[in-house]
Amino acid sequence: MSADTAAAATGQAAAAIRRKPQKRGVIADGSTRRSRTVRYALLLLFLLFVLIPVYVVLITSFKTSADTTAASQWNLPKTWTLDPWRKAWDVLQPYMVRSLSLAIPAAIISSLIGSMNGFVLARWRFPGANIVFAFILFGMFIPYQAIMLPLRTTFTNLDVTRGVPTLILAHCIYGIPICTLIFRNYYATIVPNEIIESARVDGAGLVQTYLRIILPISISGFVVTLIWQFTSVWNDFLFALFLTQQNNGPVTLGLAALAGGQKVDYAASMAGALITSFPTLIVYILLGRWFIGGLMAGALKG
Amino acid sequence: MLLPTVLLLGYFVYGLIAWSFNTSLTDRHTARKGPASYVGFANYGHLFGEDRFLNSLKNLGVLTVAFIVGTLIFGLIWALLLEKGVPGESIFRSIYLFPMAISMIASGVVWGWLLNPSQGEDARGLNRLFEILHLHFLENPWWTAGSRWTTMASIALPAVWQLSGYIMALFLAGFRGIPPELREAARVDGASEFKLYRHVLFPQLSPIALSALIILGHMSLKLFDLIYAITGPNQFRTEVPAVYMWNTLLRSDMAKSAAIAIVLLAVVAVLVIPYIAYTVRQENEE
Numbered sequence: 001m002s003a004d005t006a007a008a009a010t011g012q013a014a015a016a017i018r019r020k021p022q023k024r025g026v027i028a029d030g031s032t033r034r035s036r037t038v039r040y041a042l043l044l045l046f047l048l049f050v051l052i053p054v055y056v057v058l059i060t061s062f063k064t065s066a067d068t069t070a071a072s073q074w075n076l077p078k079t080w081t082l083d084p085w086r087k088a089w090d091v092l093q094p095y096m097v098r099s100l101s102l103a104i105p106a107a108i109i110s111s112l113i114g115s116m117n118g119f120v121l122a123r124w125r126f127p128g129a130n131i132v133f134a135f136i137l138f139g140m141f142i143p144y145q146a147i148m149l150p151l152r153t154t155f156t157n158l159d160v161t162r163g164v165p166t167l168i169l170a171h172c173i174y175g176i177p178i179c180t181l182i183f184r185n186y187y188a189t190i191v192p193n194e195i196i197e198s199a200r201v202d203g204a205g206l207v208q209t210y211l212r213i214i215l216p217i218s219i220s221g222f223v224v225t226l227i228w229q230f231t232s233v234w235n236d237f238l239f240a241l242f243l244t245q246q247n248n249g250p251v252t253l254g255l256a257a258l259a260g261g262q263k264v265d266y267a268a269s270m271a272g273a274l275i276t277s278f279p280t281l282i283v284y285i286l287l288g289r290w291f292i293g294g295l296m297a298g299a300l301k302g
Numbered sequence: 303m304l305l306p307t308v309l310l311l312g313y314f315v316y317g318l319i320a321w322s323f324n325t326s327l328t329d330r331h332t333a334r335k336g337p338a339s340y341v342g343f344a345n346y347g348h349l350f351g352e353d354r355f356l357n358s359l360k361n362l363g364v365l366t367v368a369f370i371v372g373t374l375i376f377g378l379i380w381a382l383l384l385e386k387g388v389p390g391e392s393i394f395r396s397i398y399l400f401p402m403a404i405s406m407i408a409s410g411v412v413w414g415w416l417l418n419p420s421q422g423e424d425a426r427g428l429n430r431l432f433e434i435l436h437l438h439f440l441e442n443p444w445w446t447a448g449s450r451w452t453t454m455a456s457i458a459l460p461a462v463w464q465l466s467g468y469i470m471a472l473f474l475a476g477f478r479g480i481p482p483e484l485r486e487a488a489r490v491d492g493a494s495e496f497k498l499y500r501h502v503l504f505p506q507l508s509p510i511a512l513s514a515l516i517i518l519g520h521m522s523l524k525l526f527d528l529i530y531a532i533t534g535p536n537q538f539r540t541e542v543p544a545v546y547m548w549n550t551l552l553r554s555d556m557a558k559s560a561a562i563a564i565v566l567l568a569v570v571a572v573l574v575i576p577y578i579a580y581t582v583r584q585e586n587e588e
Contacts, residue, residue: 042379143566236403236405266415280403
């Protein structure tokens with residue numbers, strides 16, 4: 001089992017997680033009723049643990065400013081108010097629009113590129129294919145600080161419009177390695193060999209086969225990379241901080257500004273944290289089982 | 303078909319790294335354009351003779367250990383609790399995993415509030431919760447005082463919260479990928495549950511454990527957003543090279559910030575290059 005088998009198999013991995021063990025009788029899995037109770041109690045305890053921050057965000061975001069004394073921090077709001085939500089929304093709304101117009105195209109473009117690369121790498125065994133693969137793979141581990149300053153200069157020299165276009169370009173380029181990896185594993189494990197064999201032609205034939213045969217059967221691979229890329233672009237802060245400003249930056253930059261500074265409005269910050277998390281949470285709730293597959297596939301990425 | 307990608311990455315990854323490295327060898331200590339002269343590795347020499355940079359490296363080391371150990375422990379425990387299948391498994395799985403979908407800036411907002419250093423009468427955040435639960439001995443100043451270990455462990459705590467579910471998902475996929483016949487055979491041979499895990503199941507998971515280690519390691523080395531959101535960028539106590547690089551850039555010291563970034567890259571490369579080589583070689587054998 002190679003290391004990126006752990007990273008492999010996109011939808012397959014999600015399916016593997018969902019697959020319940022076959023025998024669950026008391027004897028077959030070696031556990032007794034008491035050990036089950038203990039296991040359940042532990043699971044619930046950890047659940048509570050994970051949900052503490054959620055409780056805090058929710059209750060605080062509905063509190064009036066008079067209600068945020070130290071003693072009442074963990075209590076439910078005395079009077080429920082939507083003011084923090086309004087305040088946060090007023091600040092964040094333009095950032096949300098920019099983040100959407102950034103994350104959607106960036107996710108689509110880098111998925112398309114990744115799909116083409118992945119197909120070539122998975123099925124076209126040319127000499128040096130492994131070196132090319134390693135060459136691409138390394139790109140997803142680098143700390144982006146190491147390229148950030150020249151990147152800024154390059155974009156200025158190329159006269160790329162500041163703000164969303166700059167970020168789309170950056171995320172597409174640096175999203176290529178992870179999307180390539182996901183699709184390479186997808187094509188290597190999921191797509192039947194017979195279909196691919198027919199694609200073993202060269203030159204223009206390769207492009208044609210890709211468009212006619214491969215693209216239509218890549219849907220589930222695309223779902224995974226789209227979710228993965230959308231989430232990482234949406235949540236990115238580093239590129240946003242280095243390449244954009246408050247007037248043209250994405251939502252992480254807006255939230256950092258809302259929650260930073262000298263006098264922090266905690267209620268509005270918490271509401272803002274929720275507002276900015278909604279799109280990824282919705283994606284996660286609706287497409288959660290694919291998201292897990294995406295996590296597996298993205299196992300090599302940070 | 304691969305050529306555009308190779309050219310793009312050739313320039314934007316390798317070319318720009320070379321550019322940064324080149325800058326780090328000069329005396330470009332301002333934002334001003336114009337010729338700069340080469341000073342060899344002098345910038346690196348200064349860095350490694352500087353308390354602030356050494357402090358950031360030590361912080362990074364402690365952070366990485368605390369983060370990796372914490373995340374592996376929680377991830378493995380959750381996977382072990384879930385792997386045999388319990389009623390409502392998908393709910394537990396989803397809730398353990400969801401922090402992964404949140405940006406580190408958003409989680410930093412909440413954890414900044416939770417890790418409030420006030421104690422006793424005026425306790426806030428988690429300390430207030432400990433006060434309410436009469437667990438006074440747990441109250442502590444988090445990252446604002448105390449040793450390097452307590453400081454960086456406090457920073458690792460939110461990161462552990464975010465990524466344990468991910469490690470759980472990895473291990474869970476690993477457990478489910480083990481053929482059921484292996485377990486059956488071990489049980490037929492009379493192996494105890496402990497021995498079953500120790501000698502049969504865990505060895506099967508070692509490739510996944512290695513991946514997990516590499517993923518967590520390189521994430522930790524690059525951690526920036528969370529520290530920025532919780533403590534602000536200008537905290538000596540919690541500064542790591544990624545943050546120090548940003549602070550240096552704010553003072554427009556191009557050469558020095560490039561040198562810090564290159565050191566960071568070198569640290570990541572030491573971790574990752576053997577791993578990539580290993581991965582590629584293993585695939586060749588298959």
